[in-house]
Amino acid sequence: MTAPLHEPTAEAAPGAAEEAAVAAGDAKAVQGRSLGRIAWERLKRDKLALTGGIVVLLLIVIALLAPVITSLVGQDPDLYHQSLIDPLFSTPKGSLGGLSGDHLLGVEPVNGRDIFARILYGARISLLVGFLSAVVAVILGTVLGILAGFFGGWVDSLISRVMDGLLAFPQLLFIIALVSVMPNQMLGLTGTGVRVFVMILVIGFFGWPYIGRVVRGQTLSLREREYVEAARSLGAGRFYILFKELLPNLVAPIIVYTTMMIPTNILTEAALSFLGVGVKPPTSSWGQMLSSAIDYYDSDPMYMVIPGVAIFITVLAFNLFGDGVRDALDPKASR
């Protein structure tokens, strides 16, 4: 069951599955299929979700191997090819944005950098920010949500108000504002490093209430269950109950919300770079490519289409996969 999910939380899933099976009781008597097993079998039958999952895997491999792949095709994302640029219009020579055997997706206007190589390197930024900001959001959301749901009282009120407040904030504007006041050097990082780091933190920070609310709600209903009472009567401490009894049962909703959050985060990163507050040139990012493509949307439309399609495919793949995971883990699903 953990194989297709690739989530940091996935390791905890088998525990949840066993517990759920034990809780269900009669499941064992019939066939002994765990909840995780059922979910995986449902997911396997969902062709769209599976396709999405495979594309996501491919993208991860591509992003990881970007330097290898680009050197295999003999390209460098930062190398200028002035000879391929029409000096009069500063657009690439030839049709379809300078598409050729050497330059698989053509070259950029003005400086003639290889688009294929830049797209591959852009994938690294997109996925890195998308995943890690989701990790930040999941950690914050899970810990704070579970605390709010379990302890109730003023802890709950405080955390819930903070969540409501964050959700009511004009998020994109705040993210832009925060990213733009950050200095160019901090914690030993410089330039792109700082920007990526800040984006991960800020996007993650604005994302946690979505997970936090769900986790809080689930915790509220789970903490009254008999097995929690049983653990308590056996003398289990609060934190043992929190992390050993409750957390494994929260894994399913957390996985669902994580898979749905990653594409949103990828879009946010692209938007920030598009607006010029994300990663700065020469580091390549899809949003930033689109932003420089604005000036050439009529003379070199390929320059705009390629990064746009890259974003589309990535986000769609994550969405398809996320939808599939949600349906597979949803006990109410009729299929």
Place this chain on the structure above:
Amino acid sequence: MLAYLIRRLFAAAVMLVVIILVVFSIFFLVPKWAGVDIATSFVGKQADPHAVEAVREKLGLSDPIYAQVWHFFKGIFVGRTYAAGGDVTHCAAPCFGYSFRSEQAVWPVLTDRFPVTLGLALGAAVLWLVFGVAAGVLSALKRGSLWDRGAMVVALSGVSLPIYFTGLLASAIFVFGLKWGSGNYVALGDSVTGWFGSMILPWITLAFLYAAMYARITRATMLEILGEDYIRTARAKGLTEPVVIGKHAMRSTMTPILTMLGMDLGALIGGAILTETTFSIPGLGQAVLTAIKNQDLPIILGVTLITSLAVLIANLAVDILYAVIDPRVRLA
């Protein structure tokens, strides 16, 4: 109902104060921790130390943070005068700060830009509500049909497409390719038909994105509600299908839709930054983006506050509508 309203209003007021404090912290405390001198960003990168000192004095940047917040609040109601040595700048009554970068008060910038963004957001909202909700309801009623699958594929693509891509694509096809319109923004005051014509493409592009989201949510909510007991009861009573769907099911379906509408509209009114950048519409979003690029902090601060206010008001309106639609909310 009145008690509910007062409670919501009070919560909104508290929220506004919190937002102002947070905005101040972002712009005045974060740079401090990060070791950046805030005064320099009010003057410019190549500012000489003399000018920086003058700005620091003029804006009271060396005052403690609570004093600065207080001066800002006071400025909103009674106006504010910035003075350093012989150099005096007055900022009239609703003073949301003064941009020393662009030599103008922030409030007129906000009032200039606000109607532009409001027009964009409201026009698109009408489109996406009508088409998104209609598509979602139809999909839910004809679940599994060709229409349902088709609509949901389009909707899933819609939520996966960023506006800065669809917008550019639409411009390339319709403005450049088919020569429909000039692609330039026409102010409502100059020509009503011209304004309408220049807004059609941004409206449709923006509405497409949201319609996709609303269609998905509407479909999911509708399907869940159609499985409820009270729908079965309504049918068992012999009510006609249009009444069951239109009156009973729609009412419950609208509650989550309204919540979303409030949040989305608020966020959009506060600055449809991406749409405005893509289509070069001179609204609040573009103002704030230019301000960010010029590091013009007072304008960023002003727009952020107005945006937060818009989100708050939209949420408040939704809360009130919510209570009208769903009587249980009033008791909660």
